[in-house]
Amino acid sequence: MNKKPHKLPDGKGHFGPYGGRFVPETLMPALIELEHAYGKYKKDADFLKELKSLQRDFIGRPTPLYFARNLTEHVGGARIYLKREDLCHTGAHKINNALAQALLARKMGKTRVIAETGAGQHGVATATGAALTGLECEIYMGSEDIRRQALNVFRMRLLGAKVTEVSIGSKTLKDAINEALRDWTTNVRNTHYVMGTVFGPHPYPAMVRDFQSIIGAEARRQILKAEQRLPDCLIACVGGGSNSIGLFHAFLRDNIKMTGVEAGGHGIRTGMHAARFAGGSLGIFQGCKSYLLQDRDGNVLGTHSVSAGLDYASVGPEHCYLRDIGKVRYTYATDREALKAFELLSRTEGIIPALESAHAIAEAVKTASKMSRKSIIIVNLSGRGDKDVQEVAGIKGIDL
């Protein structure tokens, strides 16, 4: 086992046995070009200066690390801090990555960006980055998701993006990714694919992680200032896994407990969930080797979660590795637990979390109650819940 998990992946994009590149040959030159460009610009002073200034003035970074006093008192255990990614421009951590990739695409001389989106958060973030950098933008979205997230579809169109409906397969996120990859295969010469999470072929898992690791870097400084010590535990939800890696990465060399929370849906036994570690096995899907929800013949299974952002059949390869070496523990929260946490945080703190982030809150409540009052937990509040209000009202039988 590698003693320096923060140094991975290796030159071919492997995190131990995970990751790599499983794509049509047509895309290989583009991936190699991207790898070289990213390798160059991540050390380029001008690029970093521009990114830093936009992180501050456009995204609104650093985001606060907020001590959730009311929630802490309600639970009666560890002190719970929230990393407020919900306060980022466009309402979630997704913009950290999308904006950086849009800048990189422009540096690479690309004139067009494409992206997939499930709930629409990454689509909105990419459309925002494209509007800012003056790039043409097309977003692929499953017809089922388009129906569920009409508001975000309109937001993307307002931002000047073309939203293309994907009506094949399960008509959700995974099909949108297939379609975006097909577009990229066709228009690879002038187009950059803005992958929204730490998934897909190398260099995406490493690059997206790096662009998101500002979350943990800030949180580390902020907690040291607030408490003069490091936290005991970090908690974040895991869909593809970008907000969680973003929080965890700056702490990988510290001896801290970390927990990733997957979507338990209606429960593992029902088969209606997106808990890849609890219910999946090793497989190859959409560009990399990782844990995958699949049948015994290797076809990808449908998933379910109340939160569209966690509703995905596979998980970032670095997470598999961090799990193997015992650095991160993975668990899940069910729809019901997430909905309860959604309401709890809204009432105790006046913060309506994204349903994705509510999974992390649910786990934090469980964990904090078993810890001493001197302990410290940081939860990544990856996004705000405005987008979910209609969905939650529907579940509660309220007609808005």
Place this chain on the structure above:
Amino acid sequence: MSRIEQVFEDLRKTGGKALIPYIMAGDPSLEATKKFVADLEKSGADIIEIGVPFSDPLADGPTIQRAAERSLQQGTTLKKVLGLVREIRQSCRIPLILMTYFNPVFKLGVKRFIREAVRSGVDGVIIPDLIPEEAGELTGIAGRYGLDTVFLLAPTSTKERIRRVAGVSTGFIYYVSITGITGSKLSMDKAMKDTLDSVKRVSGKPVAVGFGISNPEEASRVARLADGVIIGSAIVKIIAEGRDIKRFVKSIRKAVQGRG
């Protein structure tokens, strides 16, 4: 020399070009696939590609995606396709190639897949989402069992990629005529001729061209540049419409000179 290599060698001697049709196994049923393979052989195919359905075929256009969906609904699996090849092999004399995404192979186990494929009478395998860098285990074992592993090149491929793919591809090299997915519109230009020439020169291996060839006229033009012509979506579409594939394949055969 493998059976696939032998086909290209025989054709080379007579100046002919290989006709390589593709069909999706299990669309609309495995029984039908058996009949289609016989039809294709009778209509002049030199090699047949049999597609294995996968839930997420990211290199394929809508025609083959929908065929895969129909096939999966029929309960087609990689194991069943291997069983089908074993039956087909009783009467079919031309090489058979499986085209499958990597996950079904990985799930079955690479070694087990190769052993059972060879035992069933499969001559080669094409895996569109497997690049040489990730194919070490597959090519190593396939080499020992005598199963050809056909890799792909594309118009975007650099000299360095051509060299790498040429180094591991056996049987022939599959040149993707377009930057795109199966069934896209074909565009033949000087750039294609130049890349093809470069692939042939660097690799010294037969090169067959696929993706986007949909009629005898296009097939004939591609045949002038390449050693083989692969036709997939056009045939899959005819099957989906319930029409007869023999007439279409014969018209392509007429346009592409065979073994004379």
